[in-house]
Amino acid sequence: MTSDRTMLIQRTIRAPVRLVWGAWMNPETLPQWWGPDGFSCRTARIDLREGGEWVFDMIGPDGTVWPNHHRYTLVEPQSRLEYTLHWGENGPKHADAWASFAEVDGVTTVTLGMIFITPEEYENAKGFGAVELGLQTLGKLARFIGAN
Numbered sequence: 150m151t152s153d154r155t156m157l158i159q160r161t162i163r164a165p166v167r168l169v170w171g172a173w174m175n176p177e178t179l180p181q182w183w184g185p186d187g188f189s190c191r192t193a194r195i196d197l198r199e200g201g202e203w204v205f206d207m208i209g210p211d212g213t214v215w216p217n218h219h220r221y222t223l224v225e226p227q228s229r230l231e232y233t234l235h236w237g238e239n240g241p242k243h244a245d246a247w248a249s250f251a252e253v254d255g256v257t258t259v260t261l262g263m264i265f266i267t268p269e270e271y272e273n274a275k276g277f278g279a280v281e282l283g284l285q286t287l288g289k290l291a292r293f294i295g296a297n
Contacts, residue, residue, distance in 0.1 A: 151264050154271040158261040158283035164296035166252035169259060170227045172294050173248070180205065182293040185285040193238070199224040204238045216240065223247075234263070243270050259287055 162169055172178045174197050180190040187210035194204045199221055207215040216237030223231035227250060234244040244263040251258045261283055265271040291297055 153268045154265040156263045156265070156271060156274065156279060156283075158280055158287065160259055160284060160287035160291065162257045162259060162287070162291045162294070162296050163255075164257055164291075164294050165255050166227045166250045166257045168294050168296070169257045169290065170250055172290060174224075174226075174230070178293070179203070182289040183286060184289070185282040186289065197221065197224075219246075227252075242266060244274075259290070261287070 172182065176192075176195040176197055179195070179197065180192045183190050183205075184207050189208045191206045191208060191214075192203065193206075194202065196202055201221045203217075203219040203221075205217050207217055209215070218235035218238045218240060219232045220235065221230060221232045223229065229247060229249045231245070231247040233242050234246050235242050244265045246261070246263045249260045249262075251260075263274070263279075265274060
């Protein structure tokens with residue numbers, strides 16, 4: 150059963166989906182806003198297409214480095230992307246993730262979803278504040294495109 154290991158994070162951004170999608174799927178801009186407040190990204194490789202990947206480090210405000218590897222399995226322009234999350238390049242998989250984008254009257258709702266490998270992974274992520282950190286990340290995206 151996946152309900153005991155699924156996390157959903159949602160934010161409405163006052164901008165058309167083409168701007169939101171454009172900031173997300175641009176290899177120049179994604180690393181500029183990705184991550185919670187105070188975090189930055191250091192990209193090793195980025196290829197934002199179906200079959201592509203993004204290998205990067207998340208760097209916390211205290212300098213702690215968290216290696217990440219996203220492997221993109223589906224890209225439906227301005228609608229949905231799906232990817233797997235790995236702990237570091239070619240590291241263990243810890244979740245299947247997706248982002249969906251829905252626009253109504255020039256306002257885009259972004260939904261981030263993650264299905265963690267185990268209920269323990271889910272509880273661990275929830276325990277360190279993944280929902281709040283995810284909301285901060287979407288807030289950075291909104292600010293990046295000027296749509297607070």
